[in-house]
Structures are given as C-alpha cells and as structure tokens.
Amino acid sequence: MGLESSVxxxxxxxxxxxxxxxxxxxxxxxxxxxxxxxxxxxxGVVSGRFDVSRFGAELxxxxxxxxxxxxxxxxxxxxxxxxxxxxxxxxxxxKWVVSMGACASSGGFYDNYSVVQGxxxxxxxxxxxxxxxxxxxxxxxxxxxxxxxxxxxxxADWR
Amino acid sequence: xxxxxxxxxxxxxxxxxxxxxxxxxGPAHPATHGTLRLQLQLDGETIVNCGAEIGYLHRGYExxxxxxxxxxxxPYAERLNYMGPVNNSNAWCHACExxxxxxxxxxxxxxxxxxxxxGRIIDHAVCIGTNLVDIGALTNFWYMYNYREKIxxxxxxxxxxxxxxxxxxxxxxxxxAPDGWFESLIKVIDEMGEAVGDVRSLxxxxxxxxxRTIGVGAITKELAIQHSVTGPCLRAAGIPYDVRKAQPxxxxxxxxxxxxxxxxxxxxxxxxVRFREMEQSVRIIKQAVASIPGGPVMVxxxxxxxxxxxxxxxxxxxxxxxxxxIMHGIRPPKGEIYSATEGxxxxxxxxxxxxxxxxxxxxxxxxPCFANYSVFPKIITGGMVADAVAALGSINVIAGELDR
Amino acid sequence: xxxxxxxxxxxxxxxxxxxxxxxFRGQTxxxxxxxxxxxxxLFLRDDQETQMDxxxxxxxxxxxxxxxxxxxxxxxxxxAYQLYxxxxxxxxxxxxxxxxxxxxxxxxxxxxxxxxxxEREVWDMFGIRFTGHPNxxxxxxxxxxxxxxxxxxxxxxxxxxLSQPSEMILCEKVEWA
Numbered sequence: 001m002g003l004e005s006s007v008x009x010x011x012x013x014x015x016x017x018x019x020x021x022x023x024x025x026x027x028x029x030x031x032x033x034x035x036x037x038x039x040x041x042x043x044g045v046v047s048g049r050f051d052v053s054r055f056g057a058e059l060x061x062x063x064x065x066x067x068x069x070x071x072x073x074x075x076x077x078x079x080x081x082x083x084x085x086x087x088x089x090x091x092x093x094x095k096w097v098v099s100m101g102a103c104a105s106s107g108g109f110y111d112n113y114s115v116v117q118g119x120x121x122x123x124x125x126x127x128x129x130x131x132x133x134x135x136x137x138x139x140x141x142x143x144x145x146x147x148x149x150x151x152x153x154x155x156a157d158w159r
Numbered sequence: 160x161x162x163x164x165x166x167x168x169x170x171x172x173x174x175x176x177x178x179x180x181x182x183x184x185g186p187a188h189p190a191t192h193g194t195l196r197l198q199l200q201l202d203g204e205t206i207v208n209c210g211a212e213i214g215y216l217h218r219g220y221e222x223x224x225x226x227x228x229x230x231x232x233x234p235y236a237e238r239l240n241y242m243g244p245v246n247n248s249n250a251w252c253h254a255c256e257x258x259x260x261x262x263x264x265x266x267x268x269x270x271x272x273x274x275x276x277x278g279r280i281i282d283h284a285v286c287i288g289t290n291l292v293d294i295g296a297l298t299n300f301w302y303m304y305n306y307r308e309k310i311x312x313x314x315x316x317x318x319x320x321x322x323x324x325x326x327x328x329x330x331x332x333x334x335x336a337p338d339g340w341f342e343s344l345i346k347v348i349d350e351m352g353e354a355v356g357d358v359r360s361l362x363x364x365x366x367x368x369x370x371r372t373i374g375v376g377a378i379t380k381e382l383a384i385q386h387s388v389t390g391p392c393l394r395a396a397g398i399p400y401d402v403r404k405a406q407p408x409x410x411x412x413x414x415x416x417x418x419x420x421x422x423x424x425x426x427x428x429x430x431x432v433r434f435r436e437m438e439q440s441v442r443i444i445k446q447a448v449a450s451i452p453g454g455p456v457m458v459x460x461x462x463x464x465x466x467x468x469x470x471x472x473x474x475x476x477x478x479x480x481x482x483x484x485i486m487h488g489i490r491p492p493k494g495e496i497y498s499a500t501e502g503x504x505x506x507x508x509x510x511x512x513x514x515x516x517x518x519x520x521x522x523x524x525x526x527p528c529f530a531n532y533s534v535f536p537k538i539i540t541g542g543m544v545a546d547a548v549a550a551l552g553s554i555n556v557i558a559g560e561l562d563r
Numbered sequence: 564x565x566x567x568x569x570x571x572x573x574x575x576x577x578x579x580x581x582x583x584x585x586x587f588r589g590q591t592x593x594x595x596x597x598x599x600x601x602x603x604x605l606f607l608r609d610d611q612e613t614q615m616d617x618x619x620x621x622x623x624x625x626x627x628x629x630x631x632x633x634x635x636x637x638x639x640x641x642x643a644y645q646l647y648x649x650x651x652x653x654x655x656x657x658x659x660x661x662x663x664x665x666x667x668x669x670x671x672x673x674x675x676x677x678x679x680x681x682e683r684e685v686w687d688m689f690g691i692r693f694t695g696h697p698n699x700x701x702x703x704x705x706x707x708x709x710x711x712x713x714x715x716x717x718x719x720x721x722x723x724x725l726s727q728p729s730e731m732i733l734c735e736k737v738e739w740a
C-alpha cells in the first residue's frame with residue numbers, strides 16, 4: 001500500500017471492535033456457579049473428552065472478579081438467589097451469562113416453594129441451555145453462541 | 160526433623176498473639192463443591208470454632224414427592240445424589256416395592272445391582288478425583304473422569320441417557336440390556352480397574368498426600384455413632400456396617416464381596432476405603448454378569464407394570480391397564496415403610512407414609528450426607544483451614560442429598 | 564430378636580403409655596406421648612435385648628386430612644424416630660404423637676448429636692418445637708421464610724419474597740454439638 005515503507009513494519013488494518021471482539025471471544029474466563037447436577041456435567045465439559053479448551057474457555061476462575069462468563073449450573077433456590085445476584089454484580093463488564101439446564105432456566109420440574117423459577121428473575125441471561133442435565137455438547141454450543149454474540153458487539157456500545 | 164514444639168531449631172521463637180478472625184467460606188467457593196457455607200473463627204491459621212449452614216440447595220424434594228405419583232418420583236429421586244444417580248432411583252423403587260409388597264424378577268434385581276455398583280464406582284471416582292484436586296493433585300481427576308465418561312457411555316447404551324438415566328421402574332427396570340452390553344461392561348470395568356490402580360499407586364504412598372491427610376479430620380467411632388455417620392466415612396472409622404451385608408436386598412447375599420474398613424477414620428482412610436470399595440464393586444459386577452439369570456425384567460402385575468406396547472395398541476385390556484396406570488397411578492395399601500439401601504455415601508433411607516392414594520402422603524428421606532456432614536464442624540475444629548478443605552472433600556458431601 | 568419381640572418388650576414395659584402400635588410388612592412401630600419419649604428411647608438404647616444405639620433418622624409427618632373417618636388419630640403431627648441396633652441388626656420406629664403445634668417435644672440432642680440438626684429440620688418444616696434444644700433455628704429454608712413448608716396446609720408452590728443476603732452470623736451464635 002505504500003504505507004509500510006514509511007513505518008518500516010508490516011501491519012494490518014482492521015476495525016477496533018473487530019480485533020477486540022476477536023480477542024475476547026477466544027479467551028473467555030468462565031466462572032462456574034455450580035450448585036447441582038449440571039455442575040457434574042460441567043466437569044465433563046472441562047475434562048478430557050469434551051475439552052472446553054478447544055474454545056479457549058478452559059481457564060475456570062472461581063472468583064467472579066476475574067471472570068467474564070458466568071455459567072449458572074443447577075437449581076437456584078430462594079436461599080441461594082441473593083448469593084447469585086451478588087456474584088453477578090461483582091463481575092466486571094463486559095460479562096455474559098449462560099443459564100445451563102432446565103432448573104436454572106425455568107426452575108425445571110421443581111415448581112415449589114423454594115426454587116426460583118428461572119434465574120432471569122434475578123439477573124440477565126444471554127444463552128439458555130436446555131436439558132436436565134444438558135449434554136456437554138450443548139454447553140459447548142452455548143459457548144459458541146456467546147462467541148457469536150461477542151463478535152457482533154460494537155465499540156460504540158461499550159460501557 | 161523435630162517440629163518447633165518438640166524443641167527443634169527455632170524453639171526460642173515466641174508465638175505471636177493474634178486476635179480471633181472470623182471468615183466465611185462459601186456458598187460459592189471452589190472447595191465447598193456447590194453450596195455449603197462455613198463460618199470459621201481462626202486463631203492465626205487454626206480453627207477454634209466453626210459453624211456450618213446448609214439449605215442452599217433445598218429443592219423441596221419431599222413436598223414434591225408428596226404431590227406427584229409414585230412412579231413420577233423416580234426422576235426426582237435420581238437428582239438427589241448426582242454423583243451416582245441410579246443408586247437413588249433404584250432405592251426409591253425398592254422402597255415403593257416394599258410398600259406394595261412385591262418382589263422384583265431376578266434378572267431385574269441383577270440389573271439393579273449392576274447399575275448401582277456402576278453408580279458407586281463413578282461416585283467414588285469423582286469424589287476421589289475432586290478431593291485430590293482440592294489437595295493439589297490435578298492429574299488424577301482426568302484419569303478418573305475419563306473412566307466416568309466410559310461408564311456414561313454404557314449407561315447411554317443401556318438407557319439412552321448419560322447421567323440422569325431414569326432406568327428403574329416400580330416393579331423392575333425399564334428395559335433389558337442390549338446385545339453385547341455385558342461384554343463391553345466387563346471390558347470397561349477391567350480397564351477401569353487399571354486406571355484405579357494407577358491413581359491409587361500415585362497417591363497411596365505419596366509423601367505429600369500422606370502428610371496432608373493422615374490424622375486430618377478423623378471421625379472416631381464414638382463420634383460416628385453420635386452422628387449416625389454411615390457409608391465409607393463410617394467404615395473408615397473401623398465399623399464394618401454396610402446395608403448390603405447387614406440387611407441384603409436385590410440378592411446381595413449371593414455375591415462374594417468384602418467390606419473394606421480403615422482404622423483411624425481420617426481423610427487418608429476415607430480415600431483408601433473408597434479405592435477399595437471400587438475394587439469390590441468391580442468384583443460384584445463381574446459376579447452379577449457371570450450369574451445373570453434370564454427371564455423378564457418387569458414384574459407381571461398389571462396394577463404395577465405398564466403392559467407392553469403391542470398389547471396397548473392391539474388389545475382393549477392392555478389399553479385400559481395402560482390408561483389406569485398413567486392416569487390413576489399405582490395404589491399401594493395404607494401403611495408406612497422405612498426402606499434402607501446402601502447409597503454412594505451411606506445408608507439411604509426412604510420413610511414413606513401411604514394413605515392408599517396414588518401419591519405418597521409423606522416421603523421422608525434419610526440422606527446419608529446430612530448425617531455425615533453434621534459431624535464436620537467437630538472434626539475440623541483445632542485443625543488448619545487447609546485441612547478443613549481436605550476433610551470436606553473426603554466426606555463427599557452432595558448438596559442435593561444434604562438439602563433435598 | 565425380631566421386631567415383634569421388641570414391640571412386645573416395649574408394651575410389657577410401658578403398658579398403657581403406648582398409645583398405638585403398628586405392624587406392616589414386618590416393620591413395627593409404637594406411638595407414644597411426648598412425655599414418654601426420652602424414657603422410651605433411653606430404654607431402647609440401654610436395654611441389653613434391644614441395644615438401639617443408632618438414631619438413623621428423625622422425620623415429622625402431618626396428618627391433617629389423612630385418610631377418612633376411620634382414622635382414630637386425635638393428634639395432628641407425628642415425629643418418627645428410626646432406631647437401629649448395629650450389634651443386633653434390627654430396626655424399630657418410635658413415633659411421638661403431637662396434638663398440635665403448641666405441644667413441645669423433649670429434645671434428644673444430648674443422647675444423639677445428630678438429633679440437633681434433625682430436630683432443627685423438623686422445626687423448620689413442621690413448626691414443632693423441641694424443649695431443651697440449644698439452637699432451634701431454621702436449617703433448610705431461609706431465615707425470612709414465613710410458615711412451615713411441609714405442613715399439609717402450605718401450598719406447594721407458594722413462593723415467598725427472595726431472601727436478602729444475610730448478615731454474617733457470628734460464630735459464637737452458631738452452636739453445634
């Protein structure tokens with residue numbers, strides 16, 4: 001292009017949000033908020049056979065302050081709900097939430113006095129995963145969905 | 160090397176007086192495996208007081224079981240202990256059968272034994288794996304989990320689902336094993352035996368592991384009786400109680416297996432007892448497969464068992480039976496029963512009060528983890544915070560069962 | 564000694580204080596009044612013939628609207644104690660008749676430490692009080708929960724407002740035994 005000769009280094013021209021989204025989507029740090037059965041399936045997702053590190057999301061952080069992807073796995077009860085809210089609030093922006101399994105998404109088959117009927121009563125959710133518990137492939141599918149969502153974000157919307 | 164308090168080097172160092180520090184662990188903490196909350200009062204790093212709060216996964220199981228049909232409780236029961244799910248649904252069906260007073264066909268009993276022992280293996284595998292992760296040994300988890308996946312494959316071949324398989328039915332099991340399933344089962348558990356041996360040889364005489372676990376979080380016999388601790392935690396304390404031996408069900412008396420016991424009841428013993436129990440489970444599965452009887456897998460009783468599909472579609476009686484069972488449920492007589500089986504963590508009891516209607520009047524679960532965990536504040540007091548983490552993993556607290 | 568022998572032994576010792584006895588599918592139980600509870604449990608635990616040294620479970624039952632007219636119970640709740648003898652390998656069930664929620668049951672947490680948590684659960688779920696319990700707080704439901712969930716007059720899906728993040732409960736207040 002002629003510009004290289006003036007800066008003496010090869011370079012690539014792109015948009016800022018494209019490159020930042022590209023970086024973000026392959027280096028998600030999930031915070032597993034595992035309460036019940038789905039957390040055991042998440043162990044399957046991170047272990048050898050399904051290997052979430054193929055999608056760059058294997059760096060599981062147990063501190064919400066170091067994570068940008070909240071995976072809510074399992075039933076959220078009335079007693080647990082404020083804890084979940086607090087954890088979500090502690091996460092730095094930008095952040096995404098996956099609601100894994102029937103219980104987290106809708107209360108599942110626990111329609112009773114102690115179970116919150118879906119975590120979207122408490123926090124915003126980006127992707128819902130069906131299943132009781134979902135297969136590990138479904139969870140990987142949810143991570144891919146989150147990646148697609150990240151790649152459409154615009155610099156103008158950054159907070 | 161002598162320790163400081165034994166007059167070794169550095170004895171002249173005076174202890175620094177500290178104020179008591181109160182810290183909160185959980186409910187969202189990597190060491191609490193889900194949803195437990197601990198409050199510790201620390202003097203330096205020593206725990207001087209401990210409070211435990213539970214109930215963060217109280218899903219209203221008992222209320223739910225009262226308001227739905229007996230056969231519809233099976234999936235709920237499975238989600239009590241999600242480490243070895245089939246053990247619980249088998250146990251629930253067993254309790255209902257005791258209430259109804261029916262005997263399950265021999266082949267179904269053997270299939271229940273096999274699936275339950277598979278459940279016990281994967282329960283212990285993940286318990287040991289995660290406990291070792293907490294202590295700092297990550298590798299074993301991958302070994303163990305690979306074989307858990309292989310057992311999942313077998314479940315999938317048998318039932319169509321990986322984890323929550325919904326396999327047993329009141330009066331038997333849902334379907335017979337497919338062709339070649341037993342052969343692949345034997346192959347997998349043989350491989351599994353090798354993997355377990357590998358992990359065991361990595362940890363059993365490992366200096367770091369022994370230092371971290373021997374004498375840590377010991378449950379003495381007296382404490383175990385006081386708190387009704389059952390399962391591997393009790394056997395590690397040296398009391399050979401196992402419901403499979405004490406009050407056999409599903410023909411467990413036919414199988415030749417040992418009850419592994421420990422001596423001190425500490426974290427090390429609990430881990431080793433689990434390793435040895437997995438070996439015994441492999442033994443039981445092999446015997447059960449070798450001696451599996453033929454015949455039906457469902458009891459021949461139209462008040463309990465759904466008729467086969469060709470009868471439902473082609474005969475009037477079959478259609479009516481199917482309709483009655485689905486719409487009006489199974490009706491046990493008025494009465495009450497306490498049925499105990501050996502779950503992954505200990506004695507799993509169901510206390511069912513029936514009023515003769517198709518749903519139970521009252522279902523009370525005796526969850527082994529509830530009793531096992533109630534002893535936990537006592538055994539960690541006086542130890543270090545890191546020891547508390549090691550002891551917690553070895554008790555294998557399943558929140559689904561603890562809080563129901 | 565099988566379960567009917569235990570029943571006979573209990574009846575011989577306690578006579579008319581046994582309000583009801585019960586046999587079903589080989590399992591036996593007796594119903595007694597709250598004031599007899601500790602004496603009976605101690606008898607079963609210490610007697611050489613029974614040796615019921617394990618308290619496996621404590622669970623409440625609400626009989627509001629149970630069965631039909633022929634049900635002779637004139638009490639609403641029962642609390643069932645599942646006992647087990649490790650030495651003799653037999654089980655027995657002791658049930659305490661609780662007329663209504665104003666009646667208190669003596670706590671047995673000093674005999675079996677597990678009763679501490681089990682009784683808290685019965686209080687949480689049924690609202691039955693235990694005299695002498697050191698720490699009768701809710702255990703499964705959150706602290707702000709109103710009512711008792713496993714009572715028959717509590718609707719299954721009556722949800723209550725979400726709990727607030729609880730204050731730190733200081734360790735001194737959290738009693739365990």
